[in-house]
Amino acid sequence: MVTSSSSLSFLLLSTLLAPTIVLLLQSSVLHANSDAYFHTCLSNKRWKNPSAPVSVTGALYTRDNSSFSDILSLHTRNKRFNRPYTPKPIAIITPFHESHIQAAVVCSKASNFQLRIRSGGHDYEGYSYVSDVPFVLLDMYTFKSIHVNIQNATALVEAGASLGQLYYKVAQNSNVHGVPGGICPSVGTGGHFGGGGYGILMRKYGLAVDNIIDAKIVDVNGNILDRKSMGEDLFWAIRGGGGASFGVIVSWTMKLVEVPPVVTVFRLNRTLEQGGSDLVYKWQHVAPKLHRDIFIRLQIEVRQKTVRVSFVCEFLGRVDRLLSLMKKSFPELGLTKSDCFELPWVNSTLFFAEYPIGTVAEALLYESSRPADSYFKAKSDYVQKVISKEGLQSVWKKFIESEVMIMEWNPYGGRMWDIPASATPFPHRSGNLFQIQYMLTWYQDGEDAINHNLNILRSMYKIMTPFVSKSPRQAYLNYRDRDIGANPSNGTTNVDAARIYGAKFFRENFDKLVQVKTKVDPENFFRYEQSIPPHKY
DSSP states (O other): OOOOHHHHHHHHHHHHHHHHHHHHHHHHHHHHHHHHHHHHHHHGGGOOTTTSSGGGGGGGEESSTHHHHHHHHHHOOOGSSSSSTSSOOEEEEOOOOOOOOHHHHHHHTTOOOOEEEEESSSTTHHHHTTOOOOOOEGGGGOOOEEEEEEETTEEETTTOOOOHHHHHHHHHSSEEEOOOOOOOTTTTHHHHHHOOOOOOOOHHHHHGGGGGEEEEETTTTOOEHHHHHHHHHHHHHHTTSSSGGGGGEEEEEOOOOEEOOOOEEEEEEEEGGGGGHHHHHHHHHGGGSSTTTEEEEEEEEETTEEEEEEEEEEEOOOOOHHHHHHHHOOGOOOOOOGEEEEHHHHHHHHHHOOOOOOOGGGGGOOOOOOOSEEEEEEEEEEEESSOHHHHHHHHHHHHHHHOOEEEEEEETTTHHHSOTTTTOOOOHHHHHEEEEEEEEEEEOSSSHHHHHHHHHHHHHHHHHHGGSSSSSSOOOSOOOOOGOOOOTTTTTOOOOHHHHHHHHHHHTHHHHHHHHHHOOOOTTSSOTTTTOOTOOO
8 A cells, every 4th residue: 555645744743743632632631520520519518608698609600601701801900811812710709708718719729720819800910810721710809898897996898899998988987097008999908908008198007918907818728717817927928928829818807097087189290391300309308208197109101292290199187287398398399278189088099099179989989890991011119219310311211202101109208117127028118218110001902012012111111220129129019010020821830930029029028928838838729920839849
């Protein structure tokens, strides 16, 4: 029999591909078996609780469910991670009871599925809801009860509640209590607090985690632990080390802070032509040393081919006292009474979120029902020495070239300098003058547009190298940034790879985080591309 060259090629190719085909078939069978076991596990009577409004299977969405895509995209805040070829979870669980969270952990682990945990969906790199290995998404947005106790000045907030919901609930109960947290109302408290949680009250009261007094977490074995039962090491680790490396945060209990019935806010815009650069230079000297009741953030944008700097302030007091303090400390800004607005603290959170003056507090409760229509990338830095006037000119030159970037410079000082770097995993304390967030948003689809905009941001970040922290160049955990180091996307993590980004996020605290991880999750079930690994990996 004569065999054609094409037949020989086919036989050769089949022989070469046979091992791969076998592996693919084995993987398919294993996946099918895991999927079946996962559903069987969820049906176990162990998870049935009479106080749960629905069973865990009633909170389950699989790919063949008509609502699956809507639930998945509802809290996907970045279109970079909501494209046709973005990996999708095997299933989504939206818990209504603690037993649902326990089931998600135990059954995902038993089925060899990775578990990703989403609170508000603001993970800058999509790690909370995207994985390249088979995974289950635990979407906590349904788990959002808030209980405020004004007598004890505390709030218990479940991990799916947003910052806006928390601020509103506190304000409903008191006009002289506030929460030290971020400015974006839709950010989830589960992830925000776990990474530190800074905001406009940080110079007065520190971070959100500096005011956390208790927490509930579901560990790798499905146990529900509070501060007492988890122990102080784990309680330390989840307050700034990122809860998703250690378990599932169920709720936080935090101490509310005192605020006056009326606070004062202002926003002053200055371009380079209006002396903006000299004011920024002065701000670097002044902002970290101002009275602790004053927080002045810089928001820097390109407008009409020049740099516009917005000085955005909250003062914990009335306008007359603010004017007196500013006249002594920062007269160059030229603040006048007509620039200022007096309002309740809860409304100041709307002001910083760029809602118009007069917006009702109920706007904090708004939840978008539409998937993200924009792409987004951000990076972070810490500045420890004043940038010279000449240095600022080089920054402005590059910044103007970007055309579409935004930078936010957030002042330190006050309480942030009082707290030791080792008090929580968040190490960015004394020695830092201010923190920078670089942000870029675009709407054009396609890989070319993505690469173009990412290169703009990375180029600006590179220009800033001489002016920011060194050895290592520090970064804020909640501003996820794959560029600073990450584990492979195949679901593995190891200490050597993690130390690259871990030193930037946590500095000397990284080793203690690894020790805690080794103790509470030695097999590394809770993992993602920038998680904390145990020693053995």
